[in-house]
Amino acid sequence: MSALLEVKDLHAGYGASRIVRGVSLSVEEGAGIVLFGRNGVGKSTFMQALMGMVTPSSGQVLLAGKQLAGRPAHEIAKAGLAIVPQGRRLFPDLTVQENLMLGIRQTPKGWTLDTLYELLPRLAERTAQPAGLLSGGEQQMVAIGRALLRNPSVLLLDEPSEGLAPRIIAELAGVLRTLRADGLTVLIVEQNLKLGLTMSDHVAIMDVGKIVHESTVTEFRRSPDIARRYLGVI
Amino acid sequence: MIEILFTFLNGLGRGLLLFTMAAGLSLVFGLMSVLNLAHGSLLLLGGYIAVMLASGAGLAAALPVALIAGAAFGAVLYFAVKPVMNRGHLDQGLLTLGIAFIFADVAKHFWGNDVYLPAPPEILRGSVGVLGMQYPVYRLFVIVAAAAIALVIFVVVERTRLGAIVRAAVADKQMVAALGYRISFIMGGVFAGAAALAAIGGVIGAPVIGVRPGLDTEMLILALVVVVVGGLGSLRGALVGALLIGQIQTLGVALLPELSSFLVFGVMALVLLVKPTGLFGKVNR
Numbered sequence: 254m255s256a257l258l259e260v261k262d263l264h265a266g267y268g269a270s271r272i273v274r275g276v277s278l279s280v281e282e283g284a285g286i287v288l289f290g291r292n293g294v295g296k297s298t299f300m301q302a303l304m305g306m307v308t309p310s311s312g313q314v315l316l317a318g319k320q321l322a323g324r325p326a327h328e329i330a331k332a333g334l335a336i337v338p339q340g341r342r343l344f345p346d347l348t349v350q351e352n353l354m355l356g357i358r359q360t361p362k363g364w365t366l367d368t369l370y371e372l373l374p375r376l377a378e379r380t381a382q383p384a385g386l387l388s389g390g391e392q393q394m395v396a397i398g399r400a401l402l403r404n405p406s407v408l409l410l411d412e413p414s415e416g417l418a419p420r421i422i423a424e425l426a427g428v429l430r431t432l433r434a435d436g437l438t439v440l441i442v443e444q445n446l447k448l449g450l451t452m453s454d455h456v457a458i459m460d461v462g463k464i465v466h467e468s469t470v471t472e473f474r475r476s477p478d479i480a481r482r483y484l485g486v487i
Numbered sequence: 488m489i490e491i492l493f494t495f496l497n498g499l500g501r502g503l504l505l506f507t508m509a510a511g512l513s514l515v516f517g518l519m520s521v522l523n524l525a526h527g528s529l530l531l532l533g534g535y536i537a538v539m540l541a542s543g544a545g546l547a548a549a550l551p552v553a554l555i556a557g558a559a560f561g562a563v564l565y566f567a568v569k570p571v572m573n574r575g576h577l578d579q580g581l582l583t584l585g586i587a588f589i590f591a592d593v594a595k596h597f598w599g600n601d602v603y604l605p606a607p608p609e610i611l612r613g614s615v616g617v618l619g620m621q622y623p624v625y626r627l628f629v630i631v632a633a634a635a636i637a638l639v640i641f642v643v644v645e646r647t648r649l650g651a652i653v654r655a656a657v658a659d660k661q662m663v664a665a666l667g668y669r670i671s672f673i674m675g676g677v678f679a680g681a682a683a684l685a686a687i688g689g690v691i692g693a694p695v696i697g698v699r700p701g702l703d704t705e706m707l708i709l710a711l712v713v714v715v716v717g718g719l720g721s722l723r724g725a726l727v728g729a730l731l732i733g734q735i736q737t738l739g740v741a742l743l744p745e746l747s748s749f750l751v752f753g754v755m756a757l758v759l760l761v762k763p764t765g766l767f768g769k770v771n772r
């Protein structure tokens with residue numbers, strides 16, 4: 254039995270600088286994995302390498318057994334990965350509706366614009382506004398909506414809480430927990446421990462391009478020295 | 488008084504024709520940051536297609552032919568430019584200019600130095616009386632047809648899913664790819680579409696502007712001025728710029744003939760002094 258998303262010894266970087274240095278990670282179907290790690294250790298590079306936005310130099314990325322490493326981003330997207338990138342990367346001049354529309358990939362039982370607007374009613378009131386004029390929280394919801402509409406088999410989330418006020422983060426956590434309860438498979442990178450843990454069942458920690466710790470969320474909560482050691486938090 | 492109206496109408500037609508060229512030039516630049524100096528060749532291609540078909544099958548038949556030939560030429564241009572896409576404007580400029588020179592030579596080989604004015608279709612010949620003066624029907628048709636094309640361009644780019652994909656790709660190609668779209672198809676398609684538009688503009692304009700060697704560079708330079716005045720990459724800017732340059736050119740010839748060629752560039756310099764990004768430009772590239 255292999256996992257839905259299986260990463261084996263993945264290496265990636267930019268030109269001569271090797272950033273991701275042999276990462277292996279399994280994501281079971283229906284699981285939530287949170288990837289922690291200090292600033293600049295290569296979390297985003299890893300996520301982008303999964304998505305094909307950065308081309309891995311070696312290693313494997315298997316989605317339901319299908320080799321994705323080295324494929325172009327549009328093929329990886331079609332294979333079933335979707336990303337909410339760090340910094341959201343909406344198309345600021347396009348309206349909310351247009352941003353969402355670009356994500357649409359119809360599946361028999363998946364998300365549609367209508368069901369998405371039910372989940373995120375605030376966006377339904379902003380459909381005609383340029384996405385760039387929305388608040389940070391609303392923009393993050395658009396980025397999540399755009400990725401959900403692709404009906405991915407695994408959703409990659411890169412620091413969705415970055416730059417958001419605590420009240421908005423709580424709202425975001427609510428939405429993400431709903432998605433997880435629905436059975437969505439998620440790999441999330443977070444700096445906000447609370448948000449990352451509340452929606453995951455596994456923890457992985459990255460340090461300078463390598464996974465240095467893996468455990469269940471329960472184990473992680475029980476041993477505070479892990480967080481202290483790798484993340485420098487109390 | 489009526490002369491002024493006619494001059495205005497002439498300028499309007501000219502400006503709208505210019506837009507069919509400038510729109511593509513601007514879109515291609517916005518999307519790929521490639522300044523296609525062979526864009527004038529496409530207009531000339533359309534012009535010669537009009538010349539060839541006007542006497543036989545008729546000018547209307549030249550439209551689909553120009554559409555297909557223009558798109559094909561555009562696709563060829565895209566594949567030619569693709570390898571130098573990340574190599575800076577100088578390399579791209581030299582490459583596309585080289586292609587323009589080759590095309591100009593080939594065209595001269597077939598059609599020589601003559602100026603051709605292909606005949607409009609039967610129903611668009613003659614003139615209508617306006618306040619006791621005669622204005623050619625075909626010139627009115629140019630205004631209507633080019634305005635219709637401009638409208639189609641705007642609707643497609645601003646109101647369709649396809650247009651949204653193109654605008655998104657202008658902003659962030661990598662993100663568009665991560666949503667499952669193949670960027671090279673988008674870029675090739677825009678190149679081909681822009682080329683087809685210029686060729687169709689060449690067909691429609693042929694009976695009034697005169698198809699001849701040198702028309703390609705002449706129109707390319709005007710289109711470049713339009714794009715610079717309007718703001719690189721902005722469709723609205725291209726429209727406003729084209730209408731403005733169209734008027735300045737015809738008014739200039741009518742009122743200040745000895746200064747007319749200076750006026751166009753004078754306006755460009757003025758706009759750049761006041762707003763270096765062009766009227767509707769956002770970023771200075």
Ligand SMILES: Nc1ncnc2c1ncn2[C@@H]1O[C@H](COP(=O)(O)OP(=O)(O)OP(=O)(O)O)[C@@H](O)[C@H]1O
Binds near residue numbers: 295297298
């Ligand atoms: N496009 C790029 N070109 C070159 N180097 C880059 C690029 N993007 C990131 N880097 C470098 O790669 C390293 C890892 O960056 P990355 O964004 O993957 O880290 P991160 O763990 O996501 O950090 P953060 O928590 O701040 O988001 C950093 O040293 C960064 O400077």
Ligand SMILES: [Mg+2]
Binds near residue numbers: 296298411412
């Ligand atoms: Mg990051």
